[in-house]
Amino acid sequence: MGRAIERTPTGVMGLDEIIEGGLIRGDVILVAGHPGTGKTTLGLQFIYYGARELGEPGVYISVTEPVQRIRRNALRFGWDLAALEDEGLVKLVDLPLMDVPYLVALETGQVQGINDIVYKIVRPLREVKAKRVVVDTISALLSLCKGEGDARLLLLRLYRELMMSKATSLLLAEIPLGTHEVRFTAQEFVVDGVIILESVLEGNRLIRRLYIPKMRGTNHSLDCYNLYITEEGIAISPMPAIRGI
Amino acid sequence: MSVRELVNDVTSLATPSIVLIRIPDEIQVLDAIALMLKRLVEERGHKALLILGNRSAGNFMEGLRTYGFVIERAVRQKKLLFIDCLTRSVGGPRVEGALFVSSPSDLSEVSLLMERGFRILEAKPNETWLMIDGLATFIIFNGMRRVLQFLIYTTNRLRTRRYYGVILYYGSELEKQLENTIRQYVDRIYEV
Numbered sequence: 398m399g400r401a402i403e404r405t406p407t408g409v410m411g412l413d414e415i416i417e418g419g420l421i422r423g424d425v426i427l428v429a430g431h432p433g434t435g436k437t438t439l440g441l442q443f444i445y446y447g448a449r450e451l452g453e454p455g456v457y458i459s460v461t462e463p464v465q466r467i468r469r470n471a472l473r474f475g476w477d478l479a480a481l482e483d484e485g486l487v488k489l490v491d492l493p494l495m496d497v498p499y500l501v502a503l504e505t506g507q508v509q510g511i512n513d514i515v516y517k518i519v520r521p522l523r524e525v526k527a528k529r530v531v532v533d534t535i536s537a538l539l540s541l542c543k544g545e546g547d548a549r550l551l552l553l554r555l556y557r558e559l560m561m562s563k564a565t566s567l568l569l570a571e572i573p574l575g576t577h578e579v580r581f582t583a584q585e586f587v588v589d590g591v592i593i594l595e596s597v598l599e600g601n602r603l604i605r606r607l608y609i610p611k612m613r614g615t616n617h618s619l620d621c622y623n624l625y626i627t628e629e630g631i632a633i634s635p636m637p638a639i640r641g642i
Numbered sequence: 643m644s645v646r647e648l649v650n651d652v653t654s655l656a657t658p659s660i661v662l663i664r665i666p667d668e669i670q671v672l673d674a675i676a677l678m679l680k681r682l683v684e685e686r687g688h689k690a691l692l693i694l695g696n697r698s699a700g701n702f703m704e705g706l707r708t709y710g711f712v713i714e715r716a717v718r719q720k721k722l723l724f725i726d727c728l729t730r731s732v733g734g735p736r737v738e739g740a741l742f743v744s745s746p747s748d749l750s751e752v753s754l755l756m757e758r759g760f761r762i763l764e765a766k767p768n769e770t771w772l773m774i775d776g777l778a779t780f781i782i783f784n785g786m787r788r789v790l791q792f793l794i795y796t797t798n799r800l801r802t803r804r805y806y807g808v809i810l811y812y813g814s815e816l817e818k819q820l821e822n823t824i825r826q827y828v829d830r831i832y833e834v
Contacts, residue, residue: 410754410757410758411754411757600747602745602747602748622750623748623750623751623754625751625754632754632758633754634750634751634753634754635753635754635757635799636749636750636753636754636791636792636795638750
């Protein structure tokens with residue numbers, strides 16, 4: 398009998414059950430969603446669960462939101478990230494790429510664009526020997542690129558570095574409200590899996606939903622599931638949703 | 643069949659089964675559930691999760707207390723839990739021993755809380771019961787097709803885990819088509 402594929406449970410109730418127990422260890426997964434659908438919460442839950450329940454070091458890279466605010470928001474779910482940081486199991490990284498000085502440096506060629514961005518992400522991974530990584534958001538990183546060519550190059554470099562790190566990685570991406578497309582569709586082709594979070598109006602209620610269009614090496618469910626942000630974090634309804642009803 | 647005979651029969655089922663109970667009025671529903679819970683939870687130490695669509699958990703608990711059922715003890719011992727589908731949507735007070743669904747129109751959330759409820763109860767095969775009361779409410783908010791999908795999903799989930807299932811409904815609340823369809827998914831049908 399061959400060796401079983403090693404899986405990384407996400408810790409999200411209902412999700413692991415529809416992806417054969419978890420993400421394939423070392424894979425890079427794109428989590429793309431509308432605003433307010435729980436991307437950041439899902440990312441934090443992934444890091445917190447790994448560190449707290451499995452002792453797996455995790456790095457959370459925040460491009461747009463200060464890490465103090467991330468720590469504070471996580472407490473709402475009872476996730477004490479600061480305590481895990483003290484234990485060396487979690488590293489929250491502020492990546493101030495959207496700051497004006499950095500943007501100026503980028504524009505004037507004082508920093509080497511793509512190389513510099515990738516280096517800033519990969520360095521903390523090595524420091525803690527991360528087994529889990531979240532980049533929040535890849536959309537913000539790509540917005541620094543001058544064109545689609547640069548964006549593809551950044552994605553490919555990042556994918557390669559994350560893959561070589563052997564950490565299981567989530568790249569969070571924004572889908573603008575009212576649309577169903579991630580800005581650079583190339584992301585979907587580069588990564589190993591794609592999880593989509595969307596918000597839709599059903600009658601007079603806004604419903605959050607999750608579906609998985611792609612997950613290499615995994616016999617995943619093709620159904621669409623309602624997603625809830627509960628007091629314990631993100632949870633996926635075990636019963637598939639019916640679209641349009 | 644009388645309520646007492648029904649309770650004797652249902653609580654004597656040897657293997658985990660799904661039963662559909664047609665009952666003439668709300669008072670007898672409370673009668674049947676209270677007697678079943680006394681026997682299953684208090685006497686045998688089984689676990690029960692009740693999904694309530696017709697009334698709030700607080701109101702249902704008050705009714706149960708009139709039968710001498712000590713709810714607080716059963717909740718504390720992780721033997722009894724309610725899923726209340728009304729309180730949050732009408733803004734009523736929350737009580738201990740219940741999980742609250744945002745709206746009876748969200749059967750996906752009911753299924754999610756069902757999983758959470760079984761986890762809280764530390765549910766085990768052959769000694770866990772799911773009781774559903776209030777199909778009429780669910781039909782009004784969701785339509786027949788969605789309620790059927792929920793029931794089919796739920797009954798299959800119960801079978802794979804070897805839990806018992808009890809679906810109660812009033813004589814007049816089910817449309818014939820729904821009743822005929824549900825009948826295909828249950829092991830026994832009782833009429834009081």
